[in-house]
Amino acid sequence: xxxxxxxxxxxxxxxxxxxxxxxxxxxxxxxxxxxxxxxxxxxxxxxxxxxxxxxxxxxxxxxxxxxxxxxxxxxxxxxxxxxxxxxxxxxxxxxxxxxxxxxxxxxxxxxxxxxxxxxxxxxxxxxxxxxxxxxxxxxxxxxxxxxxxxxxxxxxxxxxxxxxxxxxxxxxxxxxxxxxxxxxxxxxxxxxxxxxxxxxxxxxxxxxxxxxxxxxxxxxxxxxxxxxxxxxxxxxxxxxxxxxxxxxxxxxxxxxxxxxxxxxxxxxxxxxxxxxxxxxxxxxxxxxxxxxxxxxxxxxxxxxxxxxxxxxxxxxxxxxxxxxxxxxxxxxxxxxxxxxxxxxxxxxxxxxxxxxxxxxxxxxxxxxxxxxxxxxxxxxxxxxxxxxxxxxxxxxxxxxxxxxxxxxxxxxxxxxxxxxxxxxxxxxxxxxxxxxxxxxxxxxxxxxxxxxxxxxxxxxxxxxxxxx
RNA sequence: GGUCCCAUCGUCUAGCGGUUAGGACACUGGCCUUUCACGUCGGUAACAGGGGUUCAAGUCCCCUUGGGAUCACCA
Numbered sequence: 001x002x003x004x005x006x007x008x009x010x011x012x013x014x015x016x017x018x019x020x021x022x023x024x025x026x027x028x029x030x031x032x033x034x035x036x037x038x039x040x041x042x043x044x045x046x047x048x049x050x051x052x053x054x055x056x057x058x059x060x061x062x063x064x065x066x067x068x069x070x071x072x073x074x075x076x077x078x079x080x081x082x083x084x085x086x087x088x089x090x091x092x093x094x095x096x097x098x099x100x101x102x103x104x105x106x107x108x109x110x111x112x113x114x115x116x117x118x119x120x121x122x123x124x125x126x127x128x129x130x131x132x133x134x135x136x137x138x139x140x141x142x143x144x145x146x147x148x149x150x151x152x153x154x155x156x157x158x159x160x161x162x163x164x165x166x167x168x169x170x171x172x173x174x175x176x177x178x179x180x181x182x183x184x185x186x187x188x189x190x191x192x193x194x195x196x197x198x199x200x201x202x203x204x205x206x207x208x209x210x211x212x213x214x215x216x217x218x219x220x221x222x223x224x225x226x227x228x229x230x231x232x233x234x235x236x237x238x239x240x241x242x243x244x245x246x247x248x249x250x251x252x253x254x255x256x257x258x259x260x261x262x263x264x265x266x267x268x269x270x271x272x273x274x275x276x277x278x279x280x281x282x283x284x285x286x287x288x289x290x291x292x293x294x295x296x297x298x299x300x301x302x303x304x305x306x307x308x309x310x311x312x313x314x315x316x317x318x319x320x321x322x323x324x325x326x327x328x329x330x331x332x333x334x335x336x337x338x339x340x341x342x343x344x345x346x347x348x349x350x351x352x353x354x355x356x357x358x359x360x361x362x363x364x365x366x367x368x369x370x371x372x373x374x375x376x377x378x379x380x381x382x383x384x385x386x387x388x389x390x391x392x393x394x395x396x397x398x399x400x401x402x403x404x405x406x407x408x409x410x411x412x413x414x415x416x417x418x419x420x421x422x423x424x425x426x427x428x429x430x431x432x433x434x435x436x437x438x439x440x441x442x443x444x445x446x447x448x449x450x451x452x453x454x455x456x457x458x459x460x461x462x463x464x465x466x467x468x
Numbered sequence: 469g470g471u472c473c474c475a476u477c478g479u480c481u482a483g484c485g486g487u488u489a490g491g492a493c494a495c496u497g498g499c500c501u502u503u504c505a506c507g508u509c510g511g512u513a514a515c516a517g518g519g520g521u522u523c524a525a526g527u528c529c530c531c532u533u534g535g536g537a538u539c540a541c542c543a
């Protein structure tokens with residue numbers, strides 16, 4: 001069996017969005033699984049709408065997700081001569097013709113047809129024109145068969161068929177001589193030897209036209225696999241109004257790429273009751289047959305849950321690298337001072353859903369002069385609190401081993417000596433250390449911050465609380 | 469409107485003729501706990517409707533309904 005060749009072919013008219021990323025992922029997985037070739041092709045035949053920024057954004061998104069390609073990126077704008085040859089070929093063989101109808105005329109006819117409840121299909125005015133009107137502007141149309149059926153067996157959806165009479169003579173070349181998408185994809189997929197086309201199911205309606213073009217051009221028709229759409233909470237196609245749709249926006253929100261990949265693959269694909277998949281497991285277990293047929297609603301909560309999972313189980317050093325930019329945005333640079341970042345992260349891993357949350361949670365470690373949460377102070381600081389803290393500082397200062405368990409032992413000892421419960425001193429200590437009522441366990445925080453800094457923060461608090 | 473696709477808990481899904489219809493997210497009750505989380509035990513919650521086929525239908529067929537996509541000199 002020959003090698004499978006797949007491609008992801010985004011048009012550079014915006015960033016890499018969630019849906020595109022999933023399509024790319026499915027292609028990538030299948031290529032990896034079957035030892036095939038994954039090609040990246042930039043569909044920029046619409047020169048006016050294509051931008052370099054978009055190309056860069058798409059490449060960046062692919063890279064972030066770890067979807068590397070074996071060939072490309074190819075640019076369709078590099079292939080205009082090739083497309084022109086194919087147009088000329090079809091023209092010469094009588095499989096295409098020049099159409100002199102103007103865009104305005106067509107538009108008027110279309111609106112009229114729609115208004116009268118008829119289908120807005122090209123009426124074939126120029127189909128059998130024998131004369132060539134000199135240098136009058138024209139488009140080239142493909143002469144589509146007027147009867148018969150075009151069918152294909154979709155790897156995901158099963159068999160799909162269209163009556164050819166539903167298809168009209170599509171334009172394959174614009175007045176300005178540039179080719180059109182449906183024509184170009186066919187030539188590119190054929191010339192790149194694509195064996196399987198995996199794309200969004202919004203392309204199902206284009207497929208019969210493309211099959212007809214493959215046949216007219218004498219190229220073998222590839223297999224198709226149409227992946228269902230991703231919907232918003234209101235069940236309409238996912239778009240900006242549903243929130244962020246750019247893959248990179250999720251990185252900026254503190255998502256991990258492995259969470260994104262895991263989420264995306266599970267949206268529409270499953271493997272029994274399994275939820276967590278590493279890339280390696282995906283490559284092993286992914287099959288296009290197991291992709292579902294129906295559209296799925298994008299669920300940010302589940303994405304977040306997956307993200308929390310990967311943060312919880314992630315390598316601390318790697319997380320540190322990812323956290324740095326978020327800290328920097330908050331004016332914190334662990335290299336300048338404060339506790340080691342990896343120690344800080346260990347206390348935050350199981351309580352952060354995103355890296356952004358983790359950055360916020362890490363702030364107090366690197367803030368020597370804390371601003372206390374006044375409401376918390378009012379609630380938890382009592383007249384005797386300063387005295388308790390003094391005893392705690394004294395006991396802590398003598399602690400020979402300033403790690404979690406010994407610190408806890410000191411704490412308990414101080415409490416029993418004072419005849420109080422943890423709850424009578426804990427909250428105040430937390431405020432002294434972190435400024436508020438939410439933080440990792442105070443024993444952990446103490447170990448991370450170190451004896452000297454802990455005693456200093458406690459002294460500051462004692463001074464501050466004395467007036468209460 | 470035409471064409472095409474789709475249909476199990478709120479959401480993602482398992483199920484491939486015989487199940488107390490399973491798992492996950494979310495929600496929720498208990499436990500754990502100095503906070504917030506994590507963890508853990510439990511709970512609420514689904515086969516869109518109607519006809520067939522069959523001894524037997526969530527599973528197969530048809531219709532209805534609902535949702536989505538698409539009908540460009542965009543991709």
